[in-house]
Amino acid sequence: MRLWHRLGRVQRKKLEMEMDDKLQLMQEIERAHMEWVTAQKRLDFVLEKEQIDYAVFALEAAEKRFEMLIKQAKNMKLSAIEVNRGRVMEG
Numbered sequence: 001m002r003l004w005h006r007l008g009r010v011q012r013k014k015l016e017m018e019m020d021d022k023l024q025l026m027q028e029i030e031r032a033h034m035e036w037v038t039a040q041k042r043l044d045f046v047l048e049k050e051q052i053d054y055a056v057f058a059l060e061a062a063e064k065r066f067e068m069l070i071k072q073a074k075n076m077k078l079s080a081i082e083v084n085r086g087r088v089m090e091g
Contacts, residue, residue, distance in 0.1 A: 022078055029069045036062040 039059040046055045 022076060025069065025073055025076065025078065029066070029073060032062065032066040032069050036066045038062075 036059070039055065039062040043052075043055040043059055046052050
């Protein structure tokens with residue numbers, strides 16, 4: 001806590017913004033993961049050709065979004081532990 005008081009106002013604001021960005025990214029990763037799992041389950045229940053096409057498209061889109069967010073987390077130096085901690089905090 002002492003470190004927090006030693007930081008200047010601008011530094012504290014920047015640190016708060018970084019923490020907010022990380023939290024927001026962790027929440028987006030959680031949503032993207034849920035969308036991906038849902039798309040996988042949807043594929044198990046489709047019957048018609050149009051439904052199959054849509055389900056495959058939705059699954060591919062969900063996978064790409066999830067992968068993009070994971071890559072962004074790596075660039076922000078977020079660890080898997082922090083992402084999972086965010087999941088626990090949400091639930």
